[in-house]
Amino acid sequence: MTTSIPSTMHGWRKHMGSPDPVWEEVAVPQTPPTGFLIKMLASGVCRSDHSILIDEKPRPWFEKQFTLGHEGCGTIVRVGAQVRSDSKFKVGDVVALDAVPGCGFDDCPECSRDVSQLCLRCQHSGIGQDGYHAPYAAVDQRAVVLVPEGVTPAEAAVATDAVKTGYHAITRRGEVKAHETVFLFGLGGLGFNALQTIHHIGARVIVSDVKEELLEEAVKLGIPRGDIVPVGKSPTEFIIENGLDGKIDTVLDFVGMHQTFHDAQVIVRRGGKIVCVGTLDHENVVDMKNGIRKRLSFIFSYGGQLDDLEEVLELISKKVIQPQVVGKPPSEFPATLQGLLDGQIKGRIALMYDQ
Numbered sequence: 001m002t003t004s005i006p007s008t009m010h011g012w013r014k015h016m017g018s019p020d021p022v023w024e025e026v027a028v029p030q031t032p033p034t035g036f037l038i039k040m041l042a043s044g045v046c047r048s049d050h051s052i053l054i055d056e057k058p059r060p061w062f063e064k065q066f067t068l069g070h071e072g073c074g075t076i077v078r079v080g081a082q083v084r085s086d087s088k089f090k091v092g093d094v095v096a097l098d099a100v101p102g103c104g105f106d107d108c109p110e111c112s113r114d115v116s117q118l119c120l121r122c123q124h125s126g127i128g129q130d131g132y133h134a135p136y137a138a139v140d141q142r143a144v145v146l147v148p149e150g151v152t153p154a155e156a157a158v159a160t161d162a163v164k165t166g167y168h169a170i171t172r173r174g175e176v177k178a179h180e181t182v183f184l185f186g187l188g189g190l191g192f193n194a195l196q197t198i199h200h201i202g203a204r205v206i207v208s209d210v211k212e213e214l215l216e217e218a219v220k221l222g223i224p225r226g227d228i229v230p231v232g233k234s235p236t237e238f239i240i241e242n243g244l245d246g247k248i249d250t251v252l253d254f255v256g257m258h259q260t261f262h263d264a265q266v267i268v269r270r271g272g273k274i275v276c277v278g279t280l281d282h283e284n285v286v287d288m289k290n291g292i293r294k295r296l297s298f299i300f301s302y303g304g305q306l307d308d309l310e311e312v313l314e315l316i317s318k319k320v321i322q323p324q325v326v327g328k329p330p331s332e333f334p335a336t337l338q339g340l341l342d343g344q345i346k347g348r349i350a351l352m353y354d355q
């Protein structure tokens with residue numbers, strides 16, 4: 001296996017100063033001492049890839065040039081010299097890759113406070129440092145989760161962000177329970193997986209999106225038509241007309257536009273929660289009087305953690321969550337990014353690598 005690993009490869013890279021991805025020849029990464037060299041099977045294309053490409057005010061760990069891609073699945077082809085011999089991972093294992101696994105050290109301000117996804121010390125694959133839109137990637141041993149039976153590489157790749165981020169927001173941040181009534185804004189790349197997660201928890205969910213076809217997908221999933229806000233209908237009016245005023249325990253905003261964030265504050269019940277995941281508008285307005293009088297909780301969520309990834313992979317293997325993902329050759333990356341920006345892509349696209 002070792003002899004078949006080339007010394008160079010082509011990948012999609014960010015160059016600071018350019019908003020366009022660069023298809024570039026780079027060295028195949030070294031195997032990290034405490035990690036693995038991965039031969040990639042699939043890497044999910046995310047709208048965040050575009051945000052990262054146009055971000056010229058990078059965060060502290062950003063490098064001048066790096067390989068994009070933060071949703072990955074691949075096969076372990078080399079094991080680092082310091083990986084413990086009783087590690088449960090070995091050459092040949094197919095693993096899902098967490099882009100920001102945290103350093104795990106007790107003296108880390110973030111990892112020691114259970115927010116490893118905010119760790120500043122660990123590798124940030126595809127988010128300022130080399131990631132997964134290339135045939136090989138180097139990852140720390142903390143970043144990998146075995147892919148269970150029945151989960152395809154493309155599904156495993158998108159599980160690492162498009163499924164996990166919503167799952168973390170719903171279960172750990174919003175703590176949504178079966179007895180709740182939830183309002184979900186947005187059935188895009190993350191929202192549709194979020195809908196399946198809420199459905200699995202057993203909470204009643206009212207769904208809103210601007211696209212008819214996505215609402216039809218929700219119907220196919222078993223969401224009653226009466227719980228779907230028709231396209232063009234104001235959510236605030238829908239809530240009143242359907243006797244739901246004061247009954248929305250949690251609003252999950254996977255859109256994050258002025259309108260959705262405004263509506264969320266109106267429709268949420270007194271004492272309710274608003275969970276913010278989407279950021280289509282970078283700044284939104286909080287109605288202070290409304291927020292205080294209703295004693296609202298505004299909860300922000302970012303990414304997720306390794307246990308979330310293990311749980312969502314398990315749910316995907318049981319077909320409880322079925323991520324919508326289509327495989328494409330790596331050459332389709334620029335067109336896919338454009339499609340995401342134009343709202344032309346339903347679900348997710350994963351780049352697939354030659355085996």
Ligand SMILES: [Zn+2]
Nearest residue numbers: 046047048161
């Ligand atoms: Zn992403």
Ligand SMILES: [Zn+2]
Nearest residue numbers: 103108111119
């Ligand atoms: Zn850390």
